[in-house]
Each structure stands twice: as C-alpha cells, then as structure tokens.
Amino acid sequence: MNVGLFALGIGTGARPGAILKTAAEAERRGISTLWVGEHVVLFDRQDSKYPYAESGEFPLPGGADWLDPFITLTFAAAVTETIRLATGICLVPEHNPLVLAKEVASLDRLSGGRFALGVGIGWSAEEFAALGIPFERRAQRTREYIEVMRLLWSEDAATFHGEFVNFDAAKCFPKPVRGGKLPIIFGGESGPALKRTADVGNAWFGFNVGPDDAAPLAEKLRAMLKSKGRDASEVEIIVSPYTKKITVDDLKKYGDAGVNELVIITSPPEDESQIGGWIEKIAREWVEPAGKLS
Template identity: 40%
Template sequence: MRTGVFYFPTDYGIDPAELAKALEDRGFDSLFLCEHTHIPTSRRSPFPGGGELPKRYVHTHDPFVALSFAAAATRTLLLGTGVCLVPQRDPIITAKTVASLDRLSGGRFVFGIGGGWNVEEMENHGARYPTRFKLMRERVLAMKALWTEEAASFNGEFVNFDPVWCYPKPLRQPHPPILLGGETDHTLRRVVEFCDGWFPRAGAGFDPAVAMGRLRAMAERSGRDMAGFDVTVFRGPADAAQLEPYRAAGITRVLLEVPDLDRDGILRRLDELAPLTA
C-alpha cells in the first residue's frame, strides 16, 4: 500500500512546487489537490462537514495549474486531482488539460473526479444538482473518446460534438486512471461502469475490508474484472496501527491530510507523517 497526501492548494499556503518536492524527498507516493472554482457568497448549500465553511475552500488555486508547477519540481511523485468537479468543466477543454499534464509530467497524472455538493457553485457553471451525475458520466465518456480516438465524436443528452481532432493524447495508455469519489452503491455502479478505480473517504464507520467486499461484489455483478483497479482512500488515519487494516484489505493508496497551515507548519507536519510511508 502506498501513502500520499491531499491538500487544498491555497494562495496563502505553501507553494505547490515546494510542497511537491518536499513530499518526494520524504518518500511520499503522491500529491492530490482539491478543487473549487469559486464559492458563491449566498452560502445556501450547507457545508457537508458541518459548521462554517473553512477558509481554504474560498482560496484554492486551479488544481491543474498548481499540479503543473508540482510536476516541474519532481520526477517520480504521482499527481492527482482530489477531486476534479467534472460537472463544472467543459469536457473538451478538460480532456486537453488532462492529456497535456499527463504528457508533460511523464505519465504521472491520476484523474480523481466527483459530482460536487455546492448547488450554487455548479449552477453558476450551467449544471443542475439533480442531473449532475448524468452530466458527469457523459463528460467522462466524451473525454475518453477524445483521448483514444483519432477523430472523436459524441452524441448524448448533455454532450454533443461532431468528429474532431483533439491533441495531445495522454502519455498513459489508454488514458490516466479515472477514480470516482463517493461511498454509495450508486457510486460503485458508476465506478465499475466507466472508471478505473474508486476514491472513497475514510471516516466514522468506514471499514476497508467491508468497502473492498462491496466493490468486488459490484464488479462481479457487472462482469467487470477488478485486476488493476486503483482504490485510493481520502483522508486516511495518520496512524500506523490504524492503517494496517487498509493494507490487509488490499487498498492501493491512502491519502493523508496536509493541514491548512503556513509553509513552516506544513513542512513540520510532513516530517511527522513521513514515517508512515515506510
């Protein structure tokens, strides 16, 4: 099992390039960056974690731009979105962005995706909460066509384009792994239908053995071979003993949280977490 981190790449925090280099130097597997394009001031959508929305949600860099700086500063560190809010992104532009980052990083990109929770945020992008997962599915399938076909076209309910050339193609073949976030049976059905892995969140009641059993059962019902499936757990416990069940269950990777601190505070925390990479 590999150990990486996730981070909200804020404009007041550590530089993404410095963070990536520090992670690689300490033996971490990966850096996944969170995304919010903006936060509407109405705040109608309650924060899923309860209470006030943390400051970091309002101050994030674009994850692809930040990951480009991280890629340039490193050689082996995997670079991921955790998660990219696909219902809020144009699929043609996103397909080119993903492919460009994957090629320029030497095939080190992992495409973590999700549907989103902030209703006003997605509405500002023309997406609707009740249909966000249908929209996400079509955009993912359209991007896969753009990555793998010479002259790609797509005709769906939400995404439509006649044959186009879209280059570059990703270096990773057939494309970077697509990991879908969420924990419900609906999520697992989507994972086995059109993704390459699962991106659940650890938390109260999360049992890695039970989770992996649910995924295997869904894959078997769908006739999907789980060989090569990537299961990356978001916000894993920062404790060696608590991580052992994740390793035993066959989890691919656990992401530990880089806290919302200043540069020096973050580097001290990385030193504390580094022994968990062994």
C-alpha cells in the same frame, strides 16, 4: 500500502514556495501521490449540505485561497519526476468536457504520464447555479463527459452525439501518454458512486473513511466489480480518514481491507523553511510504517 498527501492548493498550500517545496520533499520521501481538490467558487452561507460534516457546514470560509487544481499540479510537476499527480477531486460536470480533455492531456504530457483524473459529481447546488450549469442530472452528465474525454484521448478524429455533447470529426491533440487509458478515479461513498467505479473507473477514492468503514465499502465495490466481470485487483482502492482520527495501528486494518493508498489530509506550515521537517514527520509516522505492511 502507499501514502498520498492532500495538502496543496488551499490555504497555506496555495503559496508558490509551499507548492514547490512540498512537491519536491514529498517525492524525495516516498509519498506516492499529490492530491489537489477543486471548487471554482465558495460561499459564506449556502443551503447545500456538505456531506463530510455532521453540521452540513463547509469547513472553509468563502474567502479562503483555493487554486485551480490543474495549474497547481502543473506547477508541482515542474519540480518532480516520479510522484503521481491527481485531482482529489475534479468536479467534472462543472466543466466543458472538450476543454477539460485538453487540460488533462496537457498536464499528463507535461508531467510524463503521471496524472490521474479524480472525479466527483459535486454537492453544492449554489456553485452549479453560479456557473450556469444544471445541478440536476449531474451524475449522468459526468458519465457522458468521461465517455467523451476517453474518446477524444483515443481517436484521431472523434465523433460523439449524446444528451449533453455533440460534435463530429473533432481532433484533440496531444493525447495523454496512455491515451484513453489515463486513470479515472471516482470519489464518493454512496452506492451510485461505487457503481460508477465498477462500471467505468480505474480506481475508487473514499473520503472520510475510517479504519472500520474501509472493509465493508471495499467488499461492496469488489462485489460490484465481480458482477461486471471485472478483475477487482486491477481497480485501485484509495481512502482518506479526513475527520476520522487514526493511529499507526490502524494501518493494518486499512491494509487488510485491501486499501492500496491512504491519503493524509493536512496543510503545510506557515513558515516554508519548516516544510522539509513537516514532510519528514509524515514520512516517519505514515509512509515508512505503511511501506512495511505485506
């Protein structure tokens, strides 16, 4: 089982030196993926409920540093060669899909084909309103945008006419290294989120999934994949415990559930000179034991 790291782009992980040092050290010590999340604007108060807190309160204040994930990952790509780079997650319906297709392809080409697009539909109605984008039908908008981007990444001249997007003979170059097969990873733990993965995703990223939660969700996803005639072994299962406290003994439960990558969420130390030791500790506690699982 692989171990990914969600630590960059926010707070102490938003500093240039911290990004460069963390990326280089994470690659050196065998961390499989660098994940960076996205919010364009934050609020000190909002009516929308954050789905991963019992209180519904978002854990960061409106004034928290939060970098754009594509710029952050491009910065990290410049000092790495093999580690996967992924959004965890990109709020796809908040973007123009043609602009997003260009950003994704650019990052993927500059990183040598190491990028995976982690996708979410969003939960903050206030953020959508601030951007002037309807909150309603965001799931349908996301599906259409994914279809549009895959078409742009695949076709020499793409034509599309849908509910939200319309264009004729549009050319978008360069293409991602894998073209339209660039991995799409869907986030979310609900039935509709799992269905999106089963329908068109290459991987699923479950957030706030404890060791006892992983197996039921994975089995549900595998059943959906089977019903679609898809090979479940070709769809990666990625989870993060987030607020759930886990120990090294829980790695086996995740492995038995079929989890391919466990994502550790943490922050770089304030003192950038301590980043090497911090990554070493993550490697000893999580990467090395996870790598020993058969």
